[in-house]
Amino acid sequence: MINYRYFLQLRDVYSFSFNIDLFVFFNKNSKQIICLDKRLKNSWSYKFSNNAVVRVYNDKIYIADNYDEENILLDLEGKKIENLSESAISIDFHSSNLENRVKIFYGDSSLALYDLTTQKVIWTTSFKVNVDGILNPEMIFCVLKGGNKTIISLDINTGSLLWQFSVSELGKYTWSDGVKTHREEGKVERIIGVFGEVLVCVITGGGERVRGNTQLIGLDTSTGNLLWQIEQFIGTPNRQLPATATLMPDAQNKNLVGFQSGDFIEIDPQVGKVLRYSQINLVYEQHTLTGLMDSFSLQGDHLYFRSSVSSMGGFPTAIGAFNYKTETIEWLYVFEEFAKEGKFIPINQPKAEGNRVYALDSGNTLHIFEREY
Structure with a gap:
């Protein structure tokens, strides 16, 4: 069993981030980035003009201006390393598992790869992509803007296109306005992650293939070929797969687990098999x-x-x-x-x-x- 006690309350917190040794947050009242040590005692502060999103990443702290006017890097002592405003509108730390390599996005949403150690852009592309995506040691997986219909894979070292996969037909769905039924092309909802040689994504469709339903697909990371698809739940006709919005890798990064609205589900991402389902x-x-x-x-x-x-x-x-x-x-x-x-x-x-x-x-x-x- 596990139990927690109410420990501390902090007011006027706009955003926060942490690692095992420190806790950083932006106070919207004082307009300060405040760092606390692991005992949650004040360590240092940094003045910042606008509301900011903060993120601790390895040995750096990324500060993103909510109005896209200033993006900076601080070291763990609160000293400015670099102003990133001229190079990127945003940085994606969520999907990065390569130390000190992160995806950055220019004002027109075009993708580039940035090295936090050398503080230089490694390569740029003309691809306009959404912020979510996945990095692994050999390639980057992203979803193209303009309908969210296409998943692409890029070489991690050069940014060149390796393959692309469209879900426009596979994820098609319908909806009714009460007068007639409309058919829509499929869309990628999100990329969950890479498991061995399998890229797992949530796309539209599934069940009766009506709007709001989702399904899971697994793609070969090397070729982009479709390996498996779960379009309805455990063979039950017209029932959508539960808890797909919350699916995430388990602690061993082996299976997918999801918990939503009282439904728990566990899936083997290698073969697309539901291992457990419980209400x-x-x-x-x-x-x-x-x-x-x-x-x-x-x-x-x-x-x-x-x-x-x-x-x-x-x-x-x-x-x-x-x-x-x-x-x-x-x-x-x-x-x-x-x-x-x-x-x-x-x-x-x-x-x-x-x-x-x-x-x-x-x-x-x-x-x-x-x-x-």
Whole structure:
């Protein structure tokens, strides 16, 4: 079992990021980037004019101006390394697993690869792509803008095109306006990741192939050939695959796990096989979890989720930890103080790191929990 205690509250938090040794956030009131040490004691601050998104990456801190006027790199002591405003409108750290190599995007969304160590652009392309994508030691996988219909693979060293795969036919779907039925070409919803030699993506279609349904596909990373497709759930006609929006690699990066709206699913990404599916008991002590429930944070055997509870309306006002090995909810914290104050402030996705869980509410208050042993 796992349990956490309410540890600390920080107000006026616009964004935050952390690693095992430090915690960085942007205070929207003081217009400062503030760094705390691993005990959450003040370490240093850096003045910044506009609301900013902060991200700790290896030995650097990336600061992105929300108005796209300034993008800078700081070292871990809070000293400016470089102003990136002239080279890139944004940097994608989410999908980077190559040390100090990250994707950057120019003002027209064209893609380039940037080396944080040398502080130089390695190569540029004319491809206009979406921010999400995946890097691995040999290639980059992205989705082209202009309909989100095509997945491309680029050589990591040169940026040259290796292959492309269109989902316009494979992911087709229909929708009705009450008068007639419309057919739409397929779209890529997101790229989940690379598992061995398989690239796994969520695309539209599946089930009855109506709008809102999604399916999973696996592509050969070397050729772009379709290896497998899950278009409906476990052979049940016209039922969409559950929890695809929350699918993520497990702690061993072996299987995909997802937890959403009480559905838990585990999938073998090598062959596209559903290994486990369960509908979870959503009663925890005196609380019944309802409505919105999703999880995008994993640590060890636990998926950390947010949820609404029946006693507090439809907004997500609770966070918890779900053990996907035992398929049980082991910890839940309900923000009952919101109800006592006569207001319901939706809580955003919790993030777990080390022995702490962080959850930012829509009122810009960050709630920090510490594990009890």
